[in-house]
Amino acid sequence: MRRVGATLAIGASLLALASPAAAHERFIKHQLKKPLQNWFFGRDPRHLLGMDPNMLHIGLLVTGVLAGAIAVWFLRERLDEVVRYRLLARLRGALQRHVHNLACFLTDKPVRLGWFYALGEWAVIVFLRSPALVLMYSATNDSLVMPSYPLEPSSAVYFKFLQALLALLILTQTLLPLCGALILGTWLYLFRWGWFVAVDALPVVTVAVVYLSAPWQSHKLAITRLTPLQTRLVRLVLGFGFLVLGWMKVYNHDLTAGVADNYPGVMNDPLVGLFAFGTDAALRRETWVVAFGMAEVLSGFMLMAGFFTRFWCMMMLWVFTKLMLVDFGWAEIPHIYPIGALLAVMASNHLKTEFDLVERKARALRRDVPLRSYALVAVSAILIAVIAVLPILWGLSFTDRSLLNP
């Protein structure tokens, strides 16, 4: 603990010397081409819970999908039996092994394949080094950590050299705990520009967790695997980051809709389409904003809770790769970083759920009172989904968004 404290202190003092960065504007264009119907996001006492029925419709749909996915997760032991005794028992040879490995992959069980292990090693190497690429890119673009936050010209040179030095340390894996402290310090520094800015950069903290838990002699080691604890921390921080970012997209609806106005391609997402299904066509842009934000909330929550981690990592890998290569292009090249993080988690063989207590209880009940086991699964899944989605969505309807447009 003393080592971590000292490292954090060094990192914070290094940052305290730097002049402020003027960070607000995003490189991604987000000017609204047509104003949104703001009343949709606010309170209306005529409706149930004071929310627009379309908003509530999306909230309930997301809750339903989440509850279903959680229930399937809790029942996966039973599904595993179906796969083993009904499907795998009819196969043999290489086909049987392939189907078994696929089932293991989808249910977060260890996948014992040479190429999968090599992919995991490569993903960790990319994950641990990709922040250096982001820093170098930021330094050459006069911005701080992420290209979204331009530096003030008077102090830009100090920040640029500091970032280049940090990038060099990361690329050579030198003094990783110090790198972790610097990244964490930079992220805390972003609060100076508002919690909004800091939340946007939350996924960057993920790698700081791994750096902080690395040895000081890191340059002498080939770090190619994450420990079970590191994997868990990365998953939790990454998931929490996406969860908060999802809520931010609903809260800051003008920015979200503005991005869609400038990059219409982002609107083509099957999961978002599903969540907006059945809503009023006259509120297409408004419902899209909520559905888009909720899709990120759902993904972030599943990742954070450890439900079908690999599946959600794959979904998010697809989304980030599409955003980087198709929708936004070069301006979002820093997305290489979350791609590395998601790959490292996906290829890990140490995946765990945060809700194994429910599974243990359901397993214990299963043999003696199977009906109570099913009831426990159903009630738990619905309760978790409702708590994860509805209170915050309802709470957001009370917020005053006028502060976002000074």
Add this chain to the structure above:
Amino acid sequence: MTKPDLARIPLFARLTPVEQEKLLSLMVRKTFKDDTAVFFQDDPSDSLYVVLSGSAKVVRTSEDGKDRILKVFWPGEVFGELAMLEGLPRSATVQTTADSEMLVLARRDFEALAREQPDVLWKLLQAVCGRLREVGEDLLDQYRDMPYRVLKVLSQLLERHGESGPGGWRIRIPVSARDLSQMIGSNPETVSRQLETLERDGLLRRDGAHWSVPDRKAFARAFEHEASAS
């Protein structure tokens, strides 16, 4: 279909005929084609298996995908009992190496029997302890010299699958140098070199995919010599 005789299986030999009969009534006969996984590593342990015919190899796969054959089970042998008793996930994959027939005892049925007749559990526990002692001896072999380990595996194969002929003793089942290396826990190159030495010394002969021992007495002497030297 002949009725299996549990008295001939060491794990169940301590049980009384009545207990054996009861246990047999709980078992289900299943057939597996060649190259079929009976269960996979990390699967939940929910049953015990008795090989009636055919054979199956126990393969432990490391996280980086490297396979190691720990053992081959032949008719009359039992596997899966340790994991079934402790309830932990399977520590290895068991895969058939020929069309096989097995008896399967589900964990829940065994637990019910053990609750009803605790004596059965006690007798099985004694047999399991014997098995554990054997495993301990196998573990110690890992610290011995390579010639001893190769000769030991070949001796075991000869013991179980050897058939006498005009040219000496022949191991009935095909075994490649790679199979042997996985059984021994070494790399194929080292094992191949060792096999070549044995061939050069006239102790071993390659017959296609099979191995033959021209002089079993000389082979036993070589094994004894390595056992005392390593």
